[in-house]
Amino acid sequence: MAHPSDRLYSKDHEWVIVDGDVATIGISDFAQDQLGEVVYVDLPAEGDALTVGDAFGEIESVKSVSELIAPVSGEIIEVNGSLGDSPETVNADAHGAGWMVKVRFADESELADLLSGEDYDAFITEG
Amino acid sequence: MSEDLKRTPLYDEHVALGARMVPFAGWEMPVQYAGIIEEHRAVRRSAGVFDVGHMAEFRVFGFSAFDFLQRMFTNDLHKIAELGQAQYTLMLDDEGHIIDDLIVYHSGDLEYLIIANAGNHEVDFEWLKAHAPDDLELVDESDRTSLIALQGPEALRIVAELAGEGWEAPARFTLREATLDTIPVLVARTGYTGEDGVEIIMRAGDAPALWRAILSFAEVTPAGLGARDTLRLEMGYPLYGSDMDRTVDPISAGLGWVVPKSKTGFMGAEAVAAVRDTGPTRKLVGLSFDNGIPRHGYAVLHEGVEVGKVASGTFSPTLESGIATAYVPAELAAVGTRLDVEIRKKTVPATVVKPPFVSKTSLSA
Numbered sequence: 001m002a003h004p005s006d007r008l009y010s011k012d013h014e015w016v017i018v019d020g021d022v023a024t025i026g027i028s029d030f031a032q033d034q035l036g037e038v039v040y041v042d043l044p045a046e047g048d049a050l051t052v053g054d055a056f057g058e059i060e061s062v063k064s065v066s067e068l069i070a071p072v073s074g075e076i077i078e079v080n081g082s083l084g085d086s087p088e089t090v091n092a093d094a095h096g097a098g099w100m101v102k103v104r105f106a107d108e109s110e111l112a113d114l115l116s117g118e119d120y121d122a123f124i125t126e127g
Numbered sequence: 128m129s130e131d132l133k134r135t136p137l138y139d140e141h142v143a144l145g146a147r148m149v150p151f152a153g154w155e156m157p158v159q160y161a162g163i164i165e166e167h168r169a170v171r172r173s174a175g176v177f178d179v180g181h182m183a184e185f186r187v188f189g190f191s192a193f194d195f196l197q198r199m200f201t202n203d204l205h206k207i208a209e210l211g212q213a214q215y216t217l218m219l220d221d222e223g224h225i226i227d228d229l230i231v232y233h234s235g236d237l238e239y240l241i242i243a244n245a246g247n248h249e250v251d252f253e254w255l256k257a258h259a260p261d262d263l264e265l266v267d268e269s270d271r272t273s274l275i276a277l278q279g280p281e282a283l284r285i286v287a288e289l290a291g292e293g294w295e296a297p298a299r300f301t302l303r304e305a306t307l308d309t310i311p312v313l314v315a316r317t318g319y320t321g322e323d324g325v326e327i328i329m330r331a332g333d334a335p336a337l338w339r340a341i342l343s344f345a346e347v348t349p350a351g352l353g354a355r356d357t358l359r360l361e362m363g364y365p366l367y368g369s370d371m372d373r374t375v376d377p378i379s380a381g382l383g384w385v386v387p388k389s390k391t392g393f394m395g396a397e398a399v400a401a402v403r404d405t406g407p408t409r410k411l412v413g414l415s416f417d418n419g420i421p422r423h424g425y426a427v428l429h430e431g432v433e434v435g436k437v438a439s440g441t442f443s444p445t446l447e448s449g450i451a452t453a454y455v456p457a458e459l460a461a462v463g464t465r466l467d468v469e470i471r472k473k474t475v476p477a478t479v480v481k482p483p484f485v486s487k488t489s490l491s492a
Contacts, residue, residue, distance in 0.1 A: 037163060037164045037165070039442045040419075040442075060442075063353055065471070
């Protein structure tokens with residue numbers, strides 16, 4: 001399972017695509033596979049603040065609940081509303097249509113703590 | 128995975144199918160293969176096959192068998208007087224608390240077969256042994272036998288194809304001998320999913336061949352314990368350890384129907400009669416949700432005050448919403464009562480309903 005190199009990954013299994021000062025955040029393909037069929041995604045609202053390392057929501061499958069951990073800090077400028085009706089999108093397309101929030105982030109140095117696709121692949125294999 | 132976990136004869140089959148294996152009641156069992164929701168829907172729409180080889184099978188034979196089981200179990204064995212008939216029943220202690228829920232089959236003259244929960248295997252057998260008269264043959268058949276469930280609208284047709292010419296399906300809640308694809312078995316038309324289907328008892332060594340024969344049908348999907356749980360909860364079928372345990376009586380658990388009022392002289396009879404007399408102080412109810420997924424142990428509130436905890440809770444793949452059971456004070460048990468459940472940091476409204484949560488299945492048609 002090779003994770004794409006067009007983005008960075010956190011050890012909490014979130015991915016981040018950076019475009020200027022906007023970061024789009026979702027969970028990795030590995031994470032959705034581990035979770036199983038997603039039945040509910042609990043996301044914050046526009047305007048809410050994310051603090052790197054803190055939980056910003058929850059994702060549930062039939063058998064489990066996992067926290068979503070912020071890979072960067074910032075203010076939420078957009079939330080993926082389609083996940084309310086179709087949480088299974090996270091399984092079908094975790095890296096694309098399954099995106100969760102867009103954040104205006106301020107601290108570029110936080111990106112240095114994130115992993116490349118290659119390093120993330122290594123991380124999940126040795127874990 | 129721990130070395131101490133037991134494996135059914137089908138363990139290698141599950142691994143080969145890519146199952147996620149988890150510990151359950153001391154066994155290493157498949158919780159899912161393709162996915163719980165997919166497997167659940169396959170059972171409701173077509174057929175699913177389950178390895179239930181972890182369950183316990185006991186055989187009781189002798190002239191004392193009827194009287195003995197009539198004393199040990201709550202349900203009336205007169206109702207299964209005909210050979211092959213089966214019934215759901217409870218085994219209580221002398222305080223009227225539930226030791227296990229079981230199915231008992233009138234498998235032969237002077238003989239009964241009992242299928243019990245894996246988690247209560249040792250407790251059940253020791254309890255029966257301790258109370259059994261000397262002239263009774265009480266045998267734990269669990270190691271020699273295995274159990275496969277095939278459930279869904281297509282299940283009986285598949286059994287008929289495997290059984291070949293001359294096969295007549297047993298009636299609901301009846302057990303019959305058969306040869307499926309050359310394998311000698313007992314086919315019981317019982318199950319835990321709410322769909323029509325069978326539970327097949329066979330020699331342990333024959334389980335892999337039968338499993339593969341069943342899976343050779345394209346209409347059959349392998350289904351794990353995850354789907355088994357969502358299926359039974361949609362029907363309101365109780366799970367021992369979740370919906371009842373050694374602290375609860377049948378009346379509070381909503382299982383009074385398994386304890387006929389006319390029957391006396393069984394273990395726990397006086398205690399149950401006393402609860403019936405005064406009325407239970409708490410009752411197991413169903414809870415339906417518009418939002419949120421309730422889970423075991425979450426607090427149930429009435430007007431801000433905690434009044435109970437969720438017993439069983441899950442996401443219903445058929446309803447696409449949360450469903451649960453919970454013990455609440457008897458005065459809050461009426462259908463339609465509005466309660467709240469604390470789903471982690473959120474207080475989520477719920478409504479008391481009478482299960483089943485799903486009423487249209489191949490059994491109800």
